[in-house]
Amino acid sequence: MTAINLTINPELAREILVGFIKSEVTRVGFSKAVIGLSGGLDSALSCALAVEALGKENVLAVRMPYRASNKNSLEHAQLLIDQLGVPSKTIEITEMVEPLFKLDAEISNLRKGNIMARERMIVLYDQSEAFKGLVIGTSNKTEILLGYSTMYGDSASALNPLGDLYKTQIRQLSRAMNIPTPILEKAPSADLWADQTDEKELGFTYAEVDQLLYLLVDQRYSPQEASEAGFDEKFVHAVMKRIQRFQYKRMQPPIAKISNRTIGYDFLYLRDWGT
Amino acid sequence: MKINLALAQTNTKLGDVEANLAKHLDYIQQAKNEKADLLIFPELSLTGYGLQDLVASVAHKPTEDDPVFKHLLNASKDLDLVVGFVDEDSRHRFFIASAYLSGGKTLHVHHKVYLPTYGLFDEGRFFAWGDKVRAFDTRFGRMGMLICEDFWHASPPYLLWLDGADLMLFSSASPGRGLNDKEKLESARWVERVTKAYASMFTSFVIHTNRVGYEDGLHFWGGATAFDPNGEELAHGPYNEEAITYSQLDLNQLRRTRARLPLLRDERTNLTASELQRILQK
Numbered sequence: 001m002t003a004i005n006l007t008i009n010p011e012l013a014r015e016i017l018v019g020f021i022k023s024e025v026t027r028v029g030f031s032k033a034v035i036g037l038s039g040g041l042d043s044a045l046s047c048a049l050a051v052e053a054l055g056k057e058n059v060l061a062v063r064m065p066y067r068a069s070n071k072n073s074l075e076h077a078q079l080l081i082d083q084l085g086v087p088s089k090t091i092e093i094t095e096m097v098e099p100l101f102k103l104d105a106e107i108s109n110l111r112k113g114n115i116m117a118r119e120r121m122i123v124l125y126d127q128s129e130a131f132k133g134l135v136i137g138t139s140n141k142t143e144i145l146l147g148y149s150t151m152y153g154d155s156a157s158a159l160n161p162l163g164d165l166y167k168t169q170i171r172q173l174s175r176a177m178n179i180p181t182p183i184l185e186k187a188p189s190a191d192l193w194a195d196q197t198d199e200k201e202l203g204f205t206y207a208e209v210d211q212l213l214y215l216l217v218d219q220r221y222s223p224q225e226a227s228e229a230g231f232d233e234k235f236v237h238a239v240m241k242r243i244q245r246f247q248y249k250r251m252q253p254p255i256a257k258i259s260n261r262t263i264g265y266d267f268l269y270l271r272d273w274g275t
Numbered sequence: 276m277k278i279n280l281a282l283a284q285t286n287t288k289l290g291d292v293e294a295n296l297a298k299h300l301d302y303i304q305q306a307k308n309e310k311a312d313l314l315i316f317p318e319l320s321l322t323g324y325g326l327q328d329l330v331a332s333v334a335h336k337p338t339e340d341d342p343v344f345k346h347l348l349n350a351s352k353d354l355d356l357v358v359g360f361v362d363e364d365s366r367h368r369f370f371i372a373s374a375y376l377s378g379g380k381t382l383h384v385h386h387k388v389y390l391p392t393y394g395l396f397d398e399g400r401f402f403a404w405g406d407k408v409r410a411f412d413t414r415f416g417r418m419g420m421l422i423c424e425d426f427w428h429a430s431p432p433y434l435l436w437l438d439g440a441d442l443m444l445f446s447s448a449s450p451g452r453g454l455n456d457k458e459k460l461e462s463a464r465w466v467e468r469v470t471k472a473y474a475s476m477f478t479s480f481v482i483h484t485n486r487v488g489y490e491d492g493l494h495f496w497g498g499a500t501a502f503d504p505n506g507e508e509l510a511h512g513p514y515n516e517e518a519i520t521y522s523q524l525d526l527n528q529l530r531r532t533r534a535r536l537p538l539l540r541d542e543r544t545n546l547t548a549s550e551l552q553r554i555l556q557k
Contacts, residue, residue: 005455005456007455007456008454008455008456009454009455009456009457009458012454012458012459012460013454015514015515016451016454016494016515019489019494019515020489020492020494023488023489024489024491164492266328267328268327268328269327269328269329270289270325270327270490270491271491272289272325272489272490272491273289273290273329274288274289274290274291275288275289
């Protein structure tokens with residue numbers, strides 16, 4: 001097996017990401033941010049970076065438990081809130097989502113999970129207006145590539161500081177930023193139903209898949225070269241298929257071109273236009 | 276002769292030339308207060324980098340009747356300036372350009388000759404390709420200017436060297452990329468390695484400045500540098516923040532280095548030319 005080193009310089013990553021949050025929030029006239037704290041690692045790291053960028057009083061942490069959420073999730077989020085000293089709100093989503101669940105006795109866990117993720121988005125964007133802060137994203141490179149998210153749910157944000165870091169690297173940076181140990185050490189989970197963990201659901205570990213993704217994406221290995229580097233052929237194939245299948249989740253919906261100048265094709269401006 | 280050099284690493288407002296001009300005038304005043312002779316701004320310092328469909332609306336001409344350049348030309352009566360802008364020619368082609376301004380005149384304009392159009396870059400889609408690499412005379416000696424991707428290729432610095440440039444002025448809007456466990460980003464390490472190498476190989480002063488700030492998710496890393504004809508670092512600006520870095524260049528170093536190491540004297544340009552002819556005719 002080829003030695004694959006995903007180690008990052010955490011000080012440099014921190015400096016670039018803190019600068020990114022500061023720049024992208026303040027250049028459009030905002031000074032505050034809103035983050036949904038799940039009790040997990042990604043949102044904890046996003047929150048810590050935002051605090052460094054904007055100051056603790058300018059970052060609102062929102063906990064959005066559901067009736068069946070793991071009790072640890074709330075506690076772990078509270079650990080971080082206490083450590084960072086940020087203002088926080090707890091808004092339970094049970095009464096918002098259950099009326100919808102009840103409309104269909106056959107509703108699946110997946111549908112419930114999607115509804116909860118989107119309900120949390122609604123709450124966050126409402127707090128965004130109330131607190132006058134931009135919603136900071138928490139999706140990492142691993143889950144974006146694997147399409148392991150709910151569109152317009154947990155993937156929705158105004159800006160995402162973590163989207164170019166693999167889960168393994170998120171863990172490394174979180175350690176350097178003193179994220180509380182219980183958050184660092186627990187198994188990653190979307191906590192949408194009891195005993196759900198990412199790795200159980202995906203069928204492989206982050207440590208494995210991050211190394212493979214690094215070769216396929218960052219180092220431009222062909223699937224065959226990745227197999228030759230020591231990865232199981234079926235695993236490589238399954239991951240490639242996931243990356244391709246979920247491309248749609250990484251894009252804006254395509255606009256059918258009719259005119260001479262069409263948004264997305266030949267009407268091209270950066271979002272930071274004029275700022 | 277000595278030159279008091281000032282390297283500006285600025286952030287820009289994307290597409291807002293007026294705001295960027297105001298920053299230039301502010302930096303010029305600061306450099307003037309420090310008695311700088313030459314102040315160099317990064318690539319596209321008057322416009323910002325990711326221009327896309329903004330290109331036509333931010334273009335200017337480096338002439339006295341231009342509403343932006345009239346201020347810069349006026350300022351160049353006190354100290355020489357290199358500024359980055361979008362140049363529009365008489366037939367409405369748009370170039371990524373650097374202008375050298377001195378004594379109220381535009382001494383030289385360089386159009387970027389290598390437009391990266393791969394990976395995260397899309398310059399060839401929006402800009403015309405420059406077609407000249409020329410050294411030019413200044414009150415401090417003969418210089419040459421290149422813009423970012425121009426010096427990722429070995430031939431433009433080589434041509435400037437043969438055309439008599441003893442000072443190479445490089446400017447960039449270099450997006451940071453390649454974070455690993457090293458102290459610096461891969462992109463920063465690459466640029467510092469090659470600029471130092473050019474100074475050593477061409478026994479010349481090689482000066483580089485790079486912008487800072489963010490555009491969408493892109494981050495520009497700064498880190499201006501000056502290397503002397505021995506390849507020794509004279510100055511190094513900070514990373515990731517706006518700054519002016521000052522350095523005094525002792526031009527007599529050219530003589531001392533080349534007396535010891537006559538690479539320029541021994542350069543076999545006819546051999547290069549004849550072999551190049553042969554290779555091109557293949």
